[in-house]
Structure formats: C-alpha cells, structure tokens
Amino acid sequence: MIGGKEKSPVIRMYHVHKSYGTKKALTDISLELMENERVFISGASGAGKTTLLKLIYLAEPVTRGQVLVDGMNLSRIVPKRIPFLRRKLGIIFQDFKLIPDKTVFENVALVLEAAGHKRRFVEKKVKSVLRVVGMEDKKDALPPGLSGGEQQCVAVARAVVGNPKIILADEPTGSLDPGSARKILALLDHYHRNGATLLIATHDRELIRRADGRVVHLDKGRLVSHR
C-alpha cells in the first residue's frame, strides 16, 4: 500500500446544500474523505461545521445534493438501516450528549449494548477504554458531576469504544487545557493509526496549525480552501 492509491473514499459529498428553513447553512459542498484519511474542518462559529457533520450521521437530511458514507447513499437509506450507519461512526458531539442520569460506565457501555454485544465483552472493553482516556477512577460518576474536560474524555471514550470505521469529532478539544487536548489528540491518533478515518471540526487555530492532515476551511457555509 504505497501512496494510498488503492484506498477508496469512505465519505463523499456531492454538491450538498443545507438550509434550515430559509436560513442557508451550507452551500454547494463537495468533499471526499479517503479511507484512513485525517481531515480537519476549520471555520468560525456559525460557519456550518456541526451542520456538515450532522449530514454525515443523518441527524439532518440534506436539502440538495448527495452524501455517501461507506457506500451507503444517505438520501436513499431506509430508516431501519440508520442505526447501522451510526455504528460505523464514532461521534464526539460538540455538546457531548452524555446521558445525565447514567454513570460514566453506563454511558460508554450503551454503545456496545445497543450493538448487541455480550455483557462480559462490554465490561472488559469499556474498562479498557476508560483506562485509556484516564477516566477509570470516575467510572461510577454521573456526567453532571464531572468537569467539562472530564466530560469530553467520556465523550471520546464513547465515540471510540465500538471501534468505529469513521470518527467524527466536533470540537474534541473545545473545553480542554493544552495538556488534556494533546492527550485526546494522541488518542485519536492512536485510532487513526489503527485504520479509522478522522474528520475533526474545530476552530482551534493551534490545533489546525499543528495539524497533521488535510485542512478544509468553511466560510459562511462555503468550502473555501483546501490544504
């Protein structure tokens, strides 16, 4: 595997438009992510980064254009298949989306339980992932009792616990000090090396400057530059 020529695109967007009512959030976006690629989406607040990710995990339908994820055409997917699309994706949500009355452990375990894994496996796997993100001590804590950074670590753990093919990270270092941010990035790197495709939305200039990978810039819903 030299140069990655044999690699196929895992995410493809063709002339995608997205409006919320009359408000245009994304305009004519075309983008391809190759297998095991690492891509950063930069852009100011409101540029449409989160919206772009939402189109990929189908929290929102496109207004126009097409999105393909791992061969699935999201405009044609039957509702029953949506959970299976999402199991290929590990998503770190900008607002974490942790379930407040479930413990850290339960939050992370839910991904594997929903995918139908056996309890023994779930327990082992969740413990090891929590150890990797440094949250094993807090596994019985409830999310509201955690700091922003700790919640972010749990969100990362939940995103990677199912060994997803694609990781979508929305501001994964948004509420972290530089040290913790590096730790999270190292973690994402780890999964990247193991074959995952990374798509990271951020307005953290520092992160982008040091970014090892392609950077695309969104400005008011338009893709303006590739690097």
Next chain:
Amino acid sequence: MVQIWRRALKDIWANRFLNTITVVTIAMAVLIVSAFGLLSVNFHQLMDKWRNGIRMLVYLKADVSQQDRQALEDRIRGIKGVSGVTFISKEEGLARMKQRMAILERLLEDLKKNPLPDTFEVRLDADALEGDRIDGVASAIRAMAPVEEVVYGKVWLNRFAGLMHLFRLAGTAMGGLFIMAAVFIVANTLRLVLYSRQQEIEIMRLIGATDRFIKMPFFVEGLVQGFFGGLLGLAVLYGLFRVAAVRVGAYLPIGFGEMRYFSSTTLLLILGCTMGVGWIGCYLSLKGFLRR
C-alpha cells in the same frame, strides 16, 4: 435479555411514582372487572344448582285408577322437555313430610285422613326452564284429564334469569370500559415517562441503538406493570371475597354449595389479560412517540 430486564427494572425504580399509579389503575380495573366476573360465575353456579332442584309437581285428582295413572305418566314422559317422572303416592308423601318436619310428626300422626294428593314429580331439561317454555309444559300437563293442579316456581326463576342477564350485560359493559381506561392510562403514564426521557432516547438513537433496543425495556415495563396490577387487583378481590363469602354463605340454603373463587386457570388468564393491557398500552404510546 438480562440487560433488557436490568434496564427495565432500573426504569421502573426511577419512575416509581408513575409506575405505582399505573399499577394501581390496572389493579382497580381488574378488581372491578373480575368482581363482576366472580359474581357472575357464582350466580351462574347457584342458578344451575337451583335449576336442577326445580321440580314441577303434578297433583292428581283423588281416586285415579292404577291404569289411568300409568297412562298419564307415559303421556307426561312423552312431553318434550321432560327428563324424568317419579310417582309419589300420598302415603309416601306423608311419610316424607313427617320425616322432614319432625316437630309435626305428632300432629300428622293424629290425622284421620291423609290430606295429600297422589303426586307426580316431574324433572325438566335445562332447556325447558328457559323463558316461557316451562309454561307450555305445565299447561300441556294441566290439560290432561286426571290432573288436579300443576305447581312450580316459575316467577322466581324468570326474575332471577332476567337479573342475571342484566348483570352480565352491565358487567361486560363496565369491564370493557375499565379495560379501555386501563390501556389509556398505561399509555399516558408511559408517555409522561417517554417525554421525561426524550433526550436520552435521542442520544441512544445517535449512537446506533435500534428502535427495538430502545423499546424493549418499555415493553418489559408494561408487562411487569400489568402483572403486578393484576396480582394486586386479584389479591384485593380475594380479600373482599373472603369477607363476602362468609356473610353470604350464612344466607345460602344448605346444599347450594359455597361461593367459589376463580380457578387457577382463570387466574392465569386474568393475569395474562392484564399483561396484555400493559403491552397494548406500551404499544400505543410508543407507536406515536418514536415515529418522526
């Protein structure tokens, strides 16, 4: 499966207030519906006993010859609806009366002449006891020559049958109403639970949970609620039944047996129904909720 149960039981505990309301509602519905059922079963049994005990007494005129009597007996047997005829001579009748009313024995002993007529005791098919058919049988017998009089407890029988009918109608109507109310309340309390957990459900979907995975614990919850509601209702009914059985039993003529509670098969059937109510309530509630 174990996980589904654990999730369901946790949910039940987390929403114990709403769950209690639901269980009590189901229990009340079960109590009312099965109370009607129980009374109906017991009335029915009582009536069957009574019907079997119903005899039509045919008094003969005095001095009917042996042949005429035999001929009459054959003719009565030939009437549709008659299942048996027994001849009771006046001597035999008197002896029976003495036996039954020991206090009167002396008095009866002193009688110079037997005041009782010869009698045929006529037993009837259950069919012949319905409605006015018994009147037909009676008048057919009355029209026969050596018959003096025919007596039977028709009025009471019909009144009782009418009452039963009304009772069963009311029971069915109220039962249906209460079951519907129970389903409605289960569906609505569950909807409250669902609303309070909308965010959680949305998150579960985003991380790849199927609707089935999300729904299963709710269905288990519905079944558990139905089961405990049914159990509670039947337990309360049993308590009331025991009290009532003692009271009513005292008024029942001996030989009419005692009041019965439901058989174990019926009890299981009722519990099955209440679990069904829980399930349907869940189904209705989730159907609207998860569609989007």
